[in-house]
Amino acid sequence: MSLLxxxxxxxxxxxxxVEGGADRIELCSCxxxxxxxxxxxxxxxxxxxALPVIALIRPRSGDxxxxxxxxxxxxxxxELAAEAGLAGVAIGALGADGGLDLPMLERLARHAGHLALTLHRAFDLVPxxxxxxxxxxxxxxxxxxxSGGAPTAPAGAAQLATLVRQSRGRVQILAGSGIRADNVGALMAATGVTELHASCRIADDDVAAELLAFGFASAPSRRSSAAAVRALKEAIQARSAHLQISRCD
Incomplete structure (x- = not known):
């Protein structure tokens, strides 16, 4: 079963x-x-x-x-995510050698207790x-x-496919970055991923000039779109249905 x-x-x-039909939310700022x-x-x-919500735990931009x-x-x-009643957290940390900081990740994972754990895209920088x-x-x-170690998931499709094969169902490979309704079907076919992650944002041209002038908003501005979520969800469902029919044949 595929999931967005x-x-x-x-x-x-x-x-x-919610309006667009997402199956799960990753909650962030910035x-x-x-x-x-x-x-x-x-x-x-x-x-x-009613949807499960995963909080991104990333204290600053950069490395x-x-x-x-x-x-x-x-x-x-x-702790705040757990106290709020969220379903999980997305964490990641790297060592000076560029690999995962396993001691820190083990401590953070243990601290998360019952929360579901996602390893975020720090993973894409490991050697x-x-x-x-x-x-x-x-x-x-x-x-x-x-994203398969590339700036976007379509560009990293080959590595994503390798990760899916290696995982053998032991962990879910969640493909993210640059995923849209017009490319998700090809990505799913090329990689075997069944869980997709996307922001589904569109350009927001309605930002008031006064807000821009005072520095209270930035240009270009983007906002989440229910229509974009819905279109992506429908494309994922269509690809999943195609795979189901192919298996039956």
Missing amino acids: EVCVDDVAGLQAA LDLGGLTPSAGLMAEAARL FVYTAAEERVMRRDI EPGVALEAAIALGFQRVLS
């Missing part, structure tokens, strides 16, 4: 994801920076939804090599994806979010 996870960074995005940890208030609002102080921040943010995948499985991650 939509990443959002505000209340309007939550509403668009999607223009690749996503940062959402506020406690946004976590509490997201917890009111994924974290200090002890930043780890303490992430631990507290994980040996196959080694990192086995480490993630050993640490108890339920899924690994990846």
Whole structure:
């Protein structure tokens, strides 16, 4: 069964994801920076939804090599996600050698307790994806979010296919970045992924000039779109139905 996870960074995005038919939400702030940890208030609002919500735990933009102080921040943010009643957290950390920071990830995973665990796209920067995948499985991650080591999932399709084969159902490979309704079918066919992650944002041309002038908004601006979510969900369902028919034949 295929599944669509939509990443959002505000209340309007939550509403668009629900209206469009998302199966799961990744909750963030600052999607223009690749996503940062959402506020406690946004976590509490997201917890009111019937959909499972995963909070991204990323304390700052930039690299994924974290200090002890930043780890303490992430631990507290994980606690806030649990207190809000969210379904899980997406975490990641790299060592100075570029590989996964396994000691830190083990501590964070243990701190998450019952929460579902996603290894976020820090994974895409590791030098040996196959080694990192086995480490993630050993640490108890339920899924690994990846674009196949490339800027977008379509560009990283070959590596995503390799990861899906290697995983052998032990962990879910969640393909993300650059996924749209017009390319998701080909991506699913080429890789075998069944879980897809996308922001489903469109250009927002309605930002008031006054807000831009005062620096309260930025241009170009993008917003989550229920129509884009719906179109992507329908494309995923169509591809899944095609696969089901092919198996029956």
